[in-house]
Amino acid sequence: MKPIKAGLLGVGTVGAGTFNVLRRNQEEIRRRAGRGIEIVMVSARNVAATTEKTGGQCQVVNDPFEVVDNPEIDIIIELIGGTGIARELVMRAIANGKHVVTANKALLALHGNEIFAAAQEKGVMVAFEAAVAGGIPIIKALREGLTANRIESVAGIINGTTNFILSEMRDKGLDFDTVLKQAQALGYAESDPTFDIEGVDAAHKVTIMSAIAFGIPVQFDKAHVEGISALQAVDIRYAEQLGYRIKLLGITKRAMVDGVEGIELRVHPTLIPAKRLIANVEGAMNAVLVQADAVGASLYYGRGAGAEPTASSVIADLVDITRLATADPGNRVPHLAFQPNQMTDVAILPMSEITTSYYLRVYVKDQLGVMADLTRILADGRISIDAVLQKEPGEGETRTDIIILTHQTQEKNIDTAIAKVEALDTVVGKVTKIRLENLS
Numbered sequence: 001m002k003p004i005k006a007g008l009l010g011v012g013t014v015g016a017g018t019f020n021v022l023r024r025n026q027e028e029i030r031r032r033a034g035r036g037i038e039i040v041m042v043s044a045r046n047v048a049a050t051t052e053k054t055g056g057q058c059q060v061v062n063d064p065f066e067v068v069d070n071p072e073i074d075i076i077i078e079l080i081g082g083t084g085i086a087r088e089l090v091m092r093a094i095a096n097g098k099h100v101v102t103a104n105k106a107l108l109a110l111h112g113n114e115i116f117a118a119a120q121e122k123g124v125m126v127a128f129e130a131a132v133a134g135g136i137p138i139i140k141a142l143r144e145g146l147t148a149n150r151i152e153s154v155a156g157i158i159n160g161t162t163n164f165i166l167s168e169m170r171d172k173g174l175d176f177d178t179v180l181k182q183a184q185a186l187g188y189a190e191s192d193p194t195f196d197i198e199g200v201d202a203a204h205k206v207t208i209m210s211a212i213a214f215g216i217p218v219q220f221d222k223a224h225v226e227g228i229s230a231l232q233a234v235d236i237r238y239a240e241q242l243g244y245r246i247k248l249l250g251i252t253k254r255a256m257v258d259g260v261e262g263i264e265l266r267v268h269p270t271l272i273p274a275k276r277l278i279a280n281v282e283g284a285m286n287a288v289l290v291q292a293d294a295v296g297a298s299l300y301y302g303r304g305a306g307a308e309p310t311a312s313s314v315i316a317d318l319v320d321i322t323r324l325a326t327a328d329p330g331n332r333v334p335h336l337a338f339q340p341n342q343m344t345d346v347a348i349l350p351m352s353e354i355t356t357s358y359y360l361r362v363y364v365k366d367q368l369g370v371m372a373d374l375t376r377i378l379a380d381g382r383i384s385i386d387a388v389l390q391k392e393p394g395e396g397e398t399r400t401d402i403i404i405l406t407h408q409t410q411e412k413n414i415d416t417a418i419a420k421v422e423a424l425d426t427v428v429g430k431v432t433k434i435r436l437e438n439l440s
């Protein structure tokens with residue numbers, strides 16, 4: 001059988017990785033796919049440099065629309081990134097009847113509904129394993145491996161850059177900016193690294209997973225997004241003293257609020273018991289913990305960023321498409337796991353309605369009665385205390401930190417209690433609030 005022909009848009013970190021792995025393992029890949037997969041045309045900003053990078057093995061052009069409009073090409077691999085030209089190119093590829101492979105989680109989290117509907121209409125596939133947790137086959141696991149289950153929750157370390165920053169800062173005592181530069185040099189960071197640091201990239205990914213897990217449309221605009229820029233070293237230390245690690249988690253789960261089903265969708269720094277496997281995921285590694293009714297807990301671990309780990313998923317999608325291209329669209333794996341006419345409209349909950357435990361750090365004047373005031377306010381809000389850590393004031397100091405871990409409560413309850421605590425004369429400044437998940 002003749003090789004299937006692909007066109008590649010963007011030869012940066014992931015594009016170059018894809019080209020190299022496909023070339024290196026082409027024989028094994030052909031034996032698995034049943035036919036060869038050839039990148040016959042590439043679009044890049046620097047044609048001369050890319051011709052050299054690709055060893056003159058394919059045609060290199062400047063204009064990506066030339067690739068997308070090439071009638072010889074069956075599959076478009078979009079590795080430019082962003083929601084601008086990438087969106088136009090993907091929509092045009094679909095309109096031209098081509099299958100698409102993309103690593104672009106921003107594009108799918110924001111425009112996935114439109115893209116998948118267009119693909120369904122045209123009978124083409126849009127494959128995106130590389131978009132979530134890089135090399136970990138988590139899309140395959142959620143969409144196919146766990147298809148028997150009612151999924152209850154998905155929680156993961158799904159941004160390599162921030163996990164790398166947190167690990168290196170803690171282990172080597174390096175400062176934030178130094179480690180961020182290293183993450184960029186290693187090819188982990190987004191072209192705008194604020195997407196990583198402020199939790200946006202993780203929110204793109206958890207938005208995609210929430211759609212697949214619960215059979216709802218992608219709804220990035222409803223996600224709560226908080227990154228690591230406000231995280232302080234002192235809280236990382238106190239968390240460790242209490243037996244916890246702080247990780248940037250993407251969380252999506254079913255919840256019942258006043259008898260009505262809703263979905264939590266949130267990204268924020270989270271305390272996790274240090275003894276959990278996921279608490280020990282370090283560097284650019286990712287891990288996704290899924291709770292489902294039949295299988296129970298399952299954990300998926302691997303490289304979440306970087307050229308070849310991401311290429312591994314891009315090529316897996318190329319192979320899937322090669323195998324399935326001749327199948328009737330109705331018999332293929334649905335883009336978002338559920339059949340398009342079987343999606344539900346369960347609402348994403350506002351943050352005030354979510355339920356979790358909390359770490360609170362309260363900076364207080366070291367006076368009699370402070371602790372009594374704090375416990376009274378929490379008790380009034382029906383919030384149970386799980387642990388308290390009271391630091392001795394330093395030599396010659398009259399102020400100190402009190403750290404409180406709470407049991408589960410709704411976010412609106414903790415916010416009401418925090419407002420009352422901040423109004424006390426003995427409390428200095430703002431209370432630090434970090435969410436805590438036991439993930440048991």
Ligand SMILES: NC(=O)c1ccc[n+]([C@@H]2O[C@H](COP(=O)([O-])OP(=O)(O)OC[C@H]3O[C@@H](n4cnc5c(N)ncnc54)[C@H](O)[C@@H]3O)[C@@H](O)[C@H]2O)c1
Nearest residue numbers: 010011012013014043044045079080081103104305306310
């Ligand atoms: N780097 C990773 O570890 C990783 C992992 C998973 C997913 N992704 C995603 O993969 C995509 C690519 O990421 P990357 O890290 O390879 O980025 P990159 O910046 O290294 O590569 C993008 C490439 O696209 C090229 N480009 C930009 N505009 C173009 C145009 N109009 N025509 C042709 N080429 C154009 C750029 O010159 C660059 O070479 C993004 O969507 C990213 O979010 C990256």
Ligand SMILES: N[C@@H](CCO)C(=O)O
Nearest residue numbers: 159160161189190305
């Ligand atoms: N910037 C992303 C790349 C992988 O999607 C990360 O750091 O995880």
Ligand code: NA
Nearest residue numbers: 129132134136
């Ligand atoms: Na993946």
